[in-house]
Amino acid sequence: MTGCEVWFYHLERQGLDQVLPALLERTLQKGWRARVRAASTERMEHLDGWLWSYRDDSFLPHAADPGAGASDPVVLTTEAGNPDSAEALFLVDGAEPGDLAGFQRCSVIFDGREETALAAARAQWRQFREAGFTAAYWRQGERGWEKVS
Template sequence: MSNPTCEVWFYHLERSSLDQVLPDLLDRTLKRGWRALVRTGAADRLDHLDGWLWSYRDESFLPHGQASEPFADRQPVLITTEQDNPNGAQALFLIDGAEPGDLSAYERCIVLFDGRDDAALNDARARWKTFKAQGLPISYWQQGEERGWEKKA
């Protein structure tokens, strides 16, 4: 069952990698006063993301942890492969083909996909149709020429 007020935002990566855009989107989420859950469909990415969010910028980091670590419920950003929401996140980030599961606990679901990958593009199109059929409000964001985001739908 999904929360009919959960907004689903699709982010079509064309000029930047996930590693380049994810920290900024997570930072915006935290500045909004929300917690974030980053769900990956690839367990081997957990350690990479964990290290990257600590070191992506010399002058700052994003406070976060992995769901398998102690005090996961206290983390403002939590990285996981699981379907639960132990940190009470308002924003769910889906990467690497992760399944959305039940969206009722979230205000927003952000689907990030690489537009240069045919499989990821086809998966995003199928998800769009599924979310639309569920009556969820959907937005589509595409990278502009300056790597900023432009709302296209």
């Protein structure tokens, strides 16, 4: 078993743009720093703009690689690794986890309405479990997030 726990977030009622900011806010409230690893530069650039303006009364301080500094609480990237010693890693759009050393939590966020994303998440679930990670599965229900497994 490893020190990093892996949480899967199965999106059904809301998309990534609605869910990710709330998860990042909770992460920062814990005093943790976060890396958001996207599978493409285009997605990273979209999230970079979105996190500044997703809500009229708030924004999430962050930076996008390259150019992110060690003091940035949230770093958006397409690269593996954890050079800024973040506690939380968020994988979006099927991004590969890479080495999870140093992370306390890895969150795999996938859209359950897309069959390819669902199949990829199932494969990642098996891989993490076989590698000895503690994994939890969260699904969007009528009352919010429900822990299924």
